[in-house]
Amino acid sequence: MDTTPDLNKPTEKPTGVYSLEVREVRHYTERLFFFRTERPVEFRFRSGEFVMIGLPPEIQGSKTVWRAYSIASPAWEEHLDFYSIKVPGGPLTSKLLGIEPSDHVWMRKKPTGTLVHDALIAGEHLFLLCTGTGIAPFASIIRDPETYEKFEKVYLIHTCRERGELQYGYDLVDEIRNHEILAEIVGDKLVHCATTTREESERTGRMTDLMRSGQLYDELGIKPLNSQTDRVMICGSMAMLQDSKTLCENAGLKEGSNSMPGEFVIERAFVG
Ligand code: A2P
Numbered sequence: 001m002d003t004t005p006d007l008n009k010p011t012e013k014p015t016g017v018y019s020l021e022v023r024e025v026r027h028y029t030e031r032l033f034f035f036r037t038e039r040p041v042e043f044r045f046r047s048g049e050f051v052m053i054g055l056p057p058e059i060q061g062s063k064t065v066w067r068a069y070s071i072a073s074p075a076w077e078e079h080l081d082f083y084s085i086k087v088p089g090g091p092l093t094s095k096l097l098g099i100e101p102s103d104h105v106w107m108r109k110k111p112t113g114t115l116v117h118d119a120l121i122a123g124e125h126l127f128l129l130c131t132g133t134g135i136a137p138f139a140s141i142i143r144d145p146e147t148y149e150k151f152e153k154v155y156l157i158h159t160c161r162e163r164g165e166l167q168y169g170y171d172l173v174d175e176i177r178n179h180e181i182l183a184e185i186v187g188d189k190l191v192h193c194a195t196t197t198r199e200e201s202e203r204t205g206r207m208t209d210l211m212r213s214g215q216l217y218d219e220l221g222i223k224p225l226n227s228q229t230d231r232v233m234i235c236g237s238m239a240m241l242q243d244s245k246t247l248c249e250n251a252g253l254k255e256g257s258n259s260m261p262g263e264f265v266i267e268r269a270f271v272g
């Protein structure tokens with residue numbers, strides 16, 4: 001019997017997987033894009049969690065390739081947002097970047113992850129450190145009212161190579177400032193600090209270097225990381241995770257997890 005899938009026919013999705021209609025696609029730069037899908041009514045997640053995303057074989061052109069994607073929309077939204085890099089020759093993203101509204105993507109039903117409030121103990125200031133598409137889980141966290149119930153100040157610190165790559169972050173903060181309900185909840189608690197490394201901008205340099213030198217704290221008018229008051233969530237490349245973890249540990253902060261909440265958390269699902 002021939003078991004080769006007929007790629008012209010929609011394939012039946014496996015169990016434990018949603019087939020989600022794409023509602024919107026935005027290409028930010030040659031390397032970065034955003035897509036929005038419908039959200040199944042029964043699908044629940046905590047802001048900051050990730051899911052596995054793939055394409056049906058008829059779009060993938062072969063067996064489904066699964067990759068971890070943070071849900072970039074908050075838990076209360078009626079749709080699901082994702083923010084993706086385009087990896088040249090990447091088995092999933094080289095196909096995913098061609099999706100258009102009304103296409104379908106596949107999503108495994110079980111969300112998970114450590115960049116969640118449950119993995120942090122109480123504090124006063126929340127630092128969200130991210131590079132590139134590492135901003136995605138924080139796009140969810142900064143629009144979650146729980147964040148502002150738990151923290152007095154939230155610092156979203158984002159480093160990218162070029163200015164165009166910061167746009168998604170600026171759009172998010174604009175959206176919050178103009179949102180009927182969120183604007184009031186967030187007030188002046190959210191501070192957005194964006195830096196670039198390969199193009200001049202308002203603030204140039206890796207966040208980690210700017211934190212080590214103290215320049216970033218001085219410019220924001222705040223004190224350096226302190227384990228009594230500060231909590232940190234980190235999302236980026238392996239090198240960035242390692243450097244940021246060292247910064248936290250040098251300041252006396254201890255790593256947390258869902259089972260043992262701590263003072264900083266890292267998401268390792270996207271690297272490697
Ligand atoms: P750089 O240009 O100095 O490499 P990428 O797009 O390659 O994932 O990188 C996103 C951003 O993360 C870039 O601005 C990059 O800076 C920065 N970056 C890379 N490694 C580190 C690190 N160890 N600590 C902080 N930022 C980093």
